[in-house]
Amino acid sequence: MSLNLPRRPLPARLDPALAIVNIVLLLIFFFLSAGQPARPIGDLQLARTQQLPPGTLPSPVLELRGAERWLLDGxxxxxxxxxxxxxxxxxxxxxxIDRQAPASLLLELLRRPELEGHDIRLVTQPDRPAP
Known part of the structure; x- marks a missing residue:
């Protein structure tokens, strides 16, 4: 006498193509979002000092007026x-330093070896009304 037992179902296999499709879709979304041009900053306002009494300037102040025109405490x-x-x-x-000065002037100052160890702070110049 023979017994006919039901066969075990085979375990479900994931199709590897599904994982590849998911990765490709993620890459497409990434490159679409990363490839968007950056929005221009139109409303960027730099800080301005409206009034700065001369007696309240911190000391020491190094004023850069050009590559060779420097003032230290006036x-x-x-x-x-x-x-x-x-x-x-x-x-x-x-x-x-003047707002319109080239950035290379400030960078050259910061590279100087005699400033190593000093805490450097930028001070804004007051806006002066045109005469």
């Missing part, structure tokens, strides 16, 4: 003599 100084004129590292060095 006194002209040559860039080569900056190391000797700087006070010790006891406080921050305030740097004042």
């Amino acid at each position: 006194q002209p100084i040559l860039p080569e003599l900056l190391a000797a004129a700087l006070p010790p590292h006891d406080g921050p060095l305030h740097v004042m």
Whole structure:
């Protein structure tokens, strides 16, 4: 006498093509979103100081007016003599630069070895009404 038992169902297999399709769709969405052009910033306003009394300027202030025209606390100084004129590292060095000055001027100042160890802070210049 023979017994006919029901066969076990085969385990379900996931089709590997489904995973590939999902990855391809994710890549398409990623490249569509990453490829969008950046929106231009139209309403960017830089900070401006409207009134700054002369007696409230912090010290020391290094004012950059050009590549060779520097003022340290209102006194002209040559860039080569900056190391000797700087006070010790006891406080921050305030740097004042015109808004229209090239960024390379500020970057060259920050690369100078005599400024290593100093806390550098940028100070804004007040807007002066046109005469």
